[in-house]
Amino acid sequence: MTGPLPAPAPVPVPGEDDLGWRRMHPVTPAVKGWKVLVAVIAVIAWNAADEVRDLAELLGARVWLFVAGAIVLAALIGFGYSAVAWRMTRFAVTDEAVHLRTGVLFRQQRQARLDRLQAVDVVQPLLARVLGLAELRLEVAGGAGSAVSLAFLRESEAEQLRAELLARAAGVHRGRRPAAAAGAPAVVAEPVPAADGSVPATGAATEPVAVPGEGVPVGAGAPAGAPGADDGPWDDGPAPVAPERPVYEVPVGRLLVSTLRSAATVWLVLLLVVLAVVVVTTGELGSAFAVLPPLLGMASYTWTRFNRGANFRAAISPDGIRLRHGLTESRAQTVPPGRVQAVQLTQGLLWRGPDWWRVEINVAGYGSATDQNQTENVLLPVGTREDALLALWLVLPDLGTDDPRALVDAGLTGREEDGGWAVAPRRSRWLDPVGWRRHGVTVTDRALVLRSGVLVRRLVVVPHERTQSLTLAQGPLQRRLGLASFQLQSTPGPVTPAVQHLDERVAAGLMDEQATRARTARAGAGPEQWMRRA
Amino acid sequence: MTTPDGDAVAPPQPDAVPAPATAPVRESEPFEPAGVAWTPVSPRLATARLVVGLIWLGVPLLGFALAAVLSPIVWFWIPAGVFALLALWTAWLVPRQVRALGYAERADDLLLRKGILFRSMVVVPYGRMQYVDVSAGPLARKLGIASVQLHTASPGTDASIDGLPTAEAARLRDQLASRGEARLAGL
Known part of the structure; x- marks a missing residue:
């Protein structure tokens, strides 16, 4: 922690220390205040609807005056609070760090x-x-x-x-x-x-x-x-x-079609069919309202996914x-x-026709937010195989193999051992009758490549230097069959690199080797400050 | 270096630390890496776990047994018997489980293993450690043991060693911290 820390003065004055504190844009409270206003109104509407109705009967014609007053009050609270919060918020940038001070009652730096x-x-x-x-x-x-x-x-x-x-x-x-x-x-x-x-x-x-x-x-x-x-x-x-140089973009048409060709749509259609059957057989329209919440949920999911993925463009720059x-x-x-910890290419059943792929990444800061629909971890919402390869290239320009295309193709759709894949042996079909054909792993100079999934195809690539820890696990059935599962722990995110049901000796050998490879790769990895050459 | 099925691959960084030549397919037991001497944890951990487990099972056992003795309903002996069996099973299982726990400090990483029926082995490189936790509850303190947990940047890393003698826990903590510092690599 270099750089002098500011004294904990109750009201910091810009320039009191040499950090060069700055404020946010003065319009901030106006933009943020709306959120508070909407929240206050929503809370009142949800919690006190009955009281409001009683009050409306009591007040009679003056109810609109009252409503207007309540909104003005909520606005005052919202914008007032935001204004005070804005006054208390300031930030400073030094060579080593960004400092941020917030909080009205509970201060935080x-x-x-x-x-x-x-x-x-x-x-x-x-x-x-x-x-x-x-x-x-x-x-x-x-x-x-x-x-x-x-x-x-x-x-x-x-x-x-x-x-x-x-x-x-x-x-x-x-x-x-x-x-x-x-x-x-x-x-x-x-x-x-x-x-x-x-x-x-x-x-x-x-x-x-x-x-x-x-x-x-x-x-x-x-x-x-x-x-x-x-x-x-x-x-x-x-x-x-x-x-920066543009690398790929996602056309709106493809995004729209891909959003429609998702599991959510299948469920939506199923739901509508069930609804139609119920209405026709019972002759009651009332039961239709029961499916409204899931319907709305799915519509909102689809919309959010489309909304966040729209205008998707990827570019590469020295940054x-x-x-x-x-x-x-x-x-x-x-x-x-060097901030991408792991990459995953997935393809659902309905995307198989046009050969579309979705690419997601683990980045330490993005974490795995509770929001299922988050797009921070998405490197490519939907793209052709070429686009997916480009996305992979963005993360790992050098895959560490002579023929990256063949490697990735084998990983995306392959089922055989060709090209240096260690695959789950045939006896593992007792544990995974459908998926066993696709479980496989291979190693290049730069990364560990894992594939899985017959219905939903999946390919995971983890650069060696990003290995956090390794786990070898074996249950009683696996032990009887001489199998073991290998897992690699990455930072929180959508990608969980693991390969199930390898031959136990292959898995153990992989674990030994990967520990060594990860260490060697870390020793040779570039500095955190990527422009700096030590 | 070779891939698991034998294709020759050049080492990633020729100028970096040379990797020891490992066989692509390990011939020894999968959960017994060659040249690793496992350190067992203290058997007092079994005592600690047994005390906790038997309290949980013993209270309902006593309750049902009392009810069976005091009331004319004979059926109360059935749950009492179930709890008694569970207690016996726990008493048999826990010492075995504790004996199966082990760790080994290698030059560059820490190895942990656990489980008999569901076995697992974890490799945590020292350079990946973000912080180390040492904790001990009242019972563990009484028995003079503590647990050390390693945290990496991944929440999925399950690397905790229960039942270390207090002095060993302190030594391991310091050892891990210093080794982690020496091999520290961002994320």
Whole structure:
């Protein structure tokens, strides 16, 4: 924890310490207040509906006056609270961390270390989008609720801040001011002039010397947005926004069709058939209302899935993977290199015809939120096999094999041992009569590749250096058959890498080897600050 | 290095620590890696678990037995007998389970094993540890044992060692912490 901590003063004044505290955009309370207003009205409507009705009878004609008064009161509470909360919220950015102070009654100061940054999201709910505001979410690997949310900032400011944070997290020190920069650990690197010809002003600051992957100089991007004259904690201009190259996008038509070709739709149709049968046989329409809640639930599920996956575009930049999506609420995610812990490609039964795949990732910060419909972990909502391969390439440019295409094809649909797959032996059909043909695992130089699922096909890829721990398990039946299951623990997320019912000796050998491979890969893995070469 | 079915694969990082040559298919018992000396946990853990288990089973057993003795209903002997059988089974099972627990500190990772009918073995690399918990309840304190739990970035890592003598728990904690620090790798 470097950087001086501010004194716990009750009302922090900007500039009282050298962190350069800043406030959110002043319109924030107006945007956030609506939520409180709606919540207050909803709570009253749910809990006190009867009392309100009694009151309405009592008041007679003046009821509308009363309703208007209640709404004004709720609005006052909502906007008033948001305004106070806004006053108490401020943030600061240093070379090592982002500090955030919140709370009206219960104060909280949160510090997110930039070298532990897992992802940066720019989220724009509909209202904020209309007003040109955006929320900046910094995900650190602290489990659910550990994200640092800066809401709301001006859109350009949010994007500028994102570029700045990513540059700092990458180990490219911009040098906030000479005093702070001098205290930072020096990097051995020769200063390279940026593409626009300017050389960094402060001496202790360094420019990046190497960019992973495409050889795009980080300074080549046009600086986005001018820094505010009064709010900038940086002395030497804005960090350049890393240039990005689009990789794939999801057409709306395909998303729509794929959403309709999902299990939810099958259930919906089944439900409607059952409903029709019930209504016809009993002749009562009343029973139709019983299916309304599940119907609404499924409709909302389908809509949410479509809404969040719409306009899906993926791009690659030196800062990592860029994902943009969302119809009403738009979200732009940046996952820096080496932050993806595991990838999973899945294909449901109804997607088999057009050969569509869904790609999901484990990123430490995103965690496994309770929301089943979350899209933070989605790398590709629906795509052809080519798109899925591209998505996999985004995460692992080098799969560590001569013929990645053949490997992935065998993993997606294959059932045989060809191409170096260790598969579940035939005797495992007693334990898994349908799925046993697909259980398999193979190893490349860079990753462990696991496949499973006959009906819902699944392929999981885990880079060796992202192995958290390994488990070998065997139940009594497996023991009789000489089988064992192998699991690899990853960070929380939709991907759980495991392969069932391998031959016990193969599984044990795999465990021994994988422990060694993971260790070797970790020793050779790049630094957390991905632009920094030690 | 080879894949499990024998295809030759180049080592991932030729300049990094050379990996010991392991056979692709291990010839020894799957749950007995070669060259690993398992450290058993303290047998006092069996005492601790038995005390807890027998309290849970003993109270209803006594209740039903009393009811059977005091009331004219003979049927109360049936649940009493069931609980007595369960208690006997627990008394037989728990010491065996405790004997099946073990751990081994290797150069780069910690090995844990447990279970007889449902066996499992976990490998936790020291560099993946995020923090270590040492805990002991009142009964465990009385018996001089504690449990050490390792946490990685994955909630799925089931790596806790129950029933370590207190001194050994402290040593292991410090050992794990220092080894973790030496091999620390982000996530």
